[in-house]
Amino acid sequence: MSQHTSQSRRLFLKQLGIVGGGLIVGVPLTACATTPATDAASNATLQPNAFIHLSPHGDVNFYLPRSEMGQGTYTGLTTLIGEELDIDPASIRVHHATADSAFNNPEYDQQITGGSTSMKGSYLPLRQAAAEARALLLLAAAQQLGVPREQLRTDNGHVLHGEQKTPYAALVAVAAELETPKDVALKEPSAFKYIGQQRPRLDGRAKSTGSAEFGLDIDFAGLQRAVLVRCPVAGGKVKGVDDSAARSMTGVTHVVTIHNGVAIVAEHYYQAKLAAAKLVIDWQLPEKLSQFSSAEGQAQFAQALEAEQSHEAFTQGDGSKALSNANRVLRADYWAPYLAHATMEPMNCTVKIADGAMDVWVGSQSPGLAQGLAAFYSGISKDNIRIHSTFLGGGFGRRTASDYVGEAVAIAKASGVPVQLIWSREDDTRHDLYRPAAMARFAIGLTDDGHIDSWQVRRTGPNIMAYTVDEALDAMAPGFLPNGMVDWMSKAGHSLYDGWSLDHSSVEGLYEDYDASHKAVEHVTVDPGLPCGFWRSVGHSFSGFFKESMMDEVAAATAQDPVAFRLQHLSGNPRLANALKVAVEKAGWPNAASGERRLGVAAHNSFASSVAQVAEVSLENGAIRVHKVTCVVDCGRVVNPDIVKAQMESGIIFGLSAALFGEITLKEGAVQQSNFHDYPLLRMPQTPTIDVHIIDSNEPPTGVGEPGTPPIAAAVANALFALTGQRLRSLPLKLAS
Amino acid sequence: MISFHLNGQRVDADVPPDMPLLWVVRDHFKLKGSKFGCGMGLCGACSMLVDGQSTRTCILPVAAVANRAVTTIEGLADAEQLTTLQQAWIAHSVPQCGYCQSGQLISATALLNSNPAPSDSDIDTAMQGNLCRCGTYPRIKQAIKDAAGQTTKASTTAAQSAAVQTFDPRHAEAKA
Structure with missing residues (x-):
């Protein structure tokens, strides 16, 4: 048996939950030549790599390396496997992969689903894996049928020799004894059967019948539910607790104090929730954050716009010096608030510790980091921690963090019982890792004919990476380091990012898209201390609004058409220029709306994709009403056009919630919002008609999960300017009455 | 003991009368299709039909459905025949x-x-x-x-x- 095959075997066993901890191995090891087996032929299985497993009974299994959180990767990546293995993707059994480096995202070298990279990063490797499996089956067929390989072809799960059809399953036993061929050629696009076709989602039935399993649906005998009371100000510690009233509540079995709060463990969630309200906790508040209130705190961001010291994030030409040569300089300041993710499934994690091993059931965008953090909080080695991945009830970046995994592990360890930690909606809203608030100041230098000569922008606000580094170090630090040292390293990591290393996501999207001879991008960190994280489209979520509003502002100030003005500055960016041209054509710019309805336009590159949007907007009883959004996306070759379309719809609606309502505010460090009444999301009656067009392309696929979000707030704001003459420079958009 | 009809079958639940219907259905009857989203009746993830009306069950005490008919997502289809x-x-x-x-x-x-x-x-x-x-x-x-x-x-x-x-x-x- 080759080393590669034995690795696949180890992984396959791990998928079945058979690792470490002395668990009973109940699965025949018949594919391994050294294993004595009485009926090897009928039990042989084929695992040419980590992703694909064929049984002799006809099952074609695919271990999905990315997490399905709505974006469609379950369907998209299975389509790649089906294409090169030559079998209808709908007949493949898809399993969520466990935590293992074999499933690392090639874009990050970590097992992370994020950055709109799933298709981009998997397009070639997964096709290669499937193509090799198909080549192996062809070799096996040639041997089994005693015919030359060249006379064989495949079709939907069968090897064909003339009229003779052999199902893949019948070739498994012979194939399992052969070496997997390498460097197998991939299909030419002209031969694609499934890639590029509009096909229904493969998880559609499970999600329309209530049978799709999410983290919160995990249940087994003896499982208890936990509710954790955290400090209202993030980072606070428990000084003392009076739990006498809570302990006497019905159903409560344990009250335990962990690293960031006090947990109630009870038979049922609602009992734990009721008891949690009876806890009296004395908190040690974090000094800095507890002094921050949004009402006055925004001034800190504004002051930093004036700071003498800054990070130079990017410089081109003469940088900021060029401004002094400009015929005219236009300046404006923009603001975007903190935002919560508000996934429909609140954070949750289920943990069972037994016999020195641990099972963790969790919907996570980073199962590998979840495993690492579980090890950190339990003292159990990663080898003895099994991560069982589920569907995610929304991710949007929130589930790249594993804070809730660490909590659940700590509670299970302290209580000694299997627990499912369930966050309430209030917990979810108040203890998120938020989209950082941001302020930006633009100074755009123009030539005398109204062309942009210099582009200067300074962004102030927190950096996401400071918080990500904290958790990643806890998860990845070698097991021999004591936790105290890891904590110290985490804090060093935090100051590293805030002190002298630039987090690119703080400035991404502010300056790249348009031509200018001179560019200067600066950053000044202002961080009140509220934890921040990746929120759908990350830095582009605010920079798309800032930059595209500013472009509109410059066009208006120089009496130029906003589309023509953009196109004049897109010579270095033909893909975005084309998306914009198609969008305005499809939307009927500029005449499709007039009078009480107006159009606004925005275009933005993110995650290697180009998106242009036109929003049609009016006022209804003084409230902003978005009637229609026309959206054009260029994301390279499309694997499933309906999923690309769905992601544009999704990104736009997600962005509209932020544009129209989204705002997390703090009072003395505590988040003031709590649930959907004070952190509202777009509802059906507020949802515009959305018309999506996809640019036909033969380029490699790029992201679609996030790029639909960045332009929409600016498209709406620009339409509002056309309608009212008011330039709205803060989110959420609020017209002066 | 509270009796009601769940997806067409008469059921008895020996649970506290104030237990929200959502958790009775999920944790007692192990039907996991109805979801917990907000706990305040604001998001609709927990919706079930109660006597034909779409009802938020995260805030509905199970006692309120005594002798009434409850249909969950699992009860919509007739076996494999989806609606x-x-x-x-x-x-x-x-x-x-x-x-x-x-x-x-x-x-x-x-x-x-x-x-x-x-x-x-x-x-x-x-x-x-x-x-x-x-x-x-x-x-x-x-x-x-x-x-x-x-x-x-x-x-x-x-x-x-x-x-x-x-x-x-x-x-x-x-x-x-």
């Missing part, structure tokens, strides 16, 4: 993350039962209590319209065609 709405959901690839979709389907079912040919604004009104963070609203609306079209067409030709039974017939029996 017209569920078929439309799959055909339009409505679900994304899927977490809210049980509640969406329950509200859509209640709508078509009371209004077989809803206008856009009828759909907006009936569905506004169900949040979807993935933004599947345009597809939900289209799927409801498609299912309604089929329902209307079918009901004019064959009043009791199996395909049009988006309303759980067992539930109707239970109520009678």
Whole structure:
């Protein structure tokens, strides 16, 4: 048996939950030549790599390396496997992969689903894996049928020799004894059967019948539910607790104090929730954050716009010096608030510790980091921690963090019982890792004919990476380091990012898209201390609004058409220029709306994709009403056009919630919002008609999960300017009455 | 002991009377399709049909459904025969993350039962209590319209065609 095959075997066993901890191995090891087996032929299985497993009974299994959180990767990546293995993707059994480096995202070298990279990063490797499996089956067929390989072809799960059809399953036993061929050629696009076709989602039935399993649906005998009371100000510690009233509540079995709060463990969630309200906790508040209130705190961001010291994030030409040569300089300041993710499934994690091993059931965008953090909080080695991945009830970046995994592990360890930690909606809203608030100041230098000569922008606000580094170090630090040292390293990591290393996501999207001879991008960190994280489209979520509003502002100030003005500055960016041209054509710019309805336009590159949007907007009883959004996306070759379309719809609606309502505010460090009444999301009656067009392309696929979000707030704001003459420079958009 | 009809079957639950129906169904009867979203009746993920009405069950004490008929997402289809709405959901690839979709389907079912040919604004009104963070609203609306079209067409030709039974017939029996 080759080393590669034995690795696949180890992984396959791990998928079945058979690792470490002395668990009973109940699965025949018949594919391994050294294993004595009485009926090897009928039990042989084929695992040419980590992703694909064929049984002799006809099952074609695919271990999905990315997490399905709505974006469609379950369907998209299975389509790649089906294409090169030559079998209808709908007949493949898809399993969520466990935590293992074999499933690392090639874009990050970590097992992370994020950055709109799933298709981009998997397009070639997964096709290669499937193509090799198909080549192996062809070799096996040639041997089994005693015919030359060249006379064989495949079709939907069968090897064909003339009229003779052999199902893949019948070739498994012979194939399992052969070496997997390498460097197998991939299909030419002209031969694609499934890639590029509009096909229904493969998880559609499970999600329309209530049978799709999410983290919160995990249940087994003896499982208890936990509710954790955290400090209202993030980072606070428990000084003392009076739990006498809570302990006497019905159903409560344990009250335990962990690293960031006090947990109630009870038979049922609602009992734990009721008891949690009876806890009296004395908190040690974090000094800095507890002094921050949004009402006055925004001034800190504004002051930093004036700071003498800054990070130079990017410089081109003469940088900021060029401004002094400009015929005219236009300046404006923009603001975007903190935002919560508000996934429909609140954070949750289920943990069972037994016999020195641990099972963790969790919907996570980073199962590998979840495993690492579980090890950190339990003292159990990663080898003895099994991560069982589920569907995610929304991710949007929130589930790249594993804070809730660490909590659940700590509670299970302290209580000694299997627990499912369930966050309430209030917990979810108040203890998120938020989209950082941001302020930006633009100074755009123009030539005398109204062309942009210099582009200067300074962004102030927190950096996401400071918080990500904290958790990643806890998860990845070698097991021999004591936790105290890891904590110290985490804090060093935090100051590293805030002190002298630039987090690119703080400035991404502010300056790249348009031509200018001179560019200067600066950053000044202002961080009140509220934890921040990746929120759908990350830095582009605010920079798309800032930059595209500013472009509109410059066009208006120089009496130029906003589309023509953009196109004049897109010579270095033909893909975005084309998306914009198609969008305005499809939307009927500029005449499709007039009078009480107006159009606004925005275009933005993110995650290697180009998106242009036109929003049609009016006022209804003084409230902003978005009637229609026309959206054009260029994301390279499309694997499933309906999923690309769905992601544009999704990104736009997600962005509209932020544009129209989204705002997390703090009072003395505590988040003031709590649930959907004070952190509202777009509802059906507020949802515009959305018309999506996809640019036909033969380029490699790029992201679609996030790029639909960045332009929409600016498209709406620009339409509002056309309608009212008011330039709205803060989110959420609020017209002066 | 509280007795009610769950997906057409009479059931008894030995649970505290103040336990929310959502958790009785999920933790006691192990039907996990109905979801917990907000705990305040604001998002609709926990929706079930109670005597045919789409009802928020995260705030509904189980005692309130004594002797009433409760239908969950699991009770919509007749074995493998999905309802017209569920078929439309799959055909339009409505679900994304899927977490809210049980509640969406329950509200859509209640709508078509009371209004077989809803206008856009009828759909907006009936569905506004169900949040979807993935933004599947345009597809939900289209799927409801498609299912309604089929329902209307079918009901004019064959009043009791199996395909049009988006309303759980067992539930109707239970109520009678």
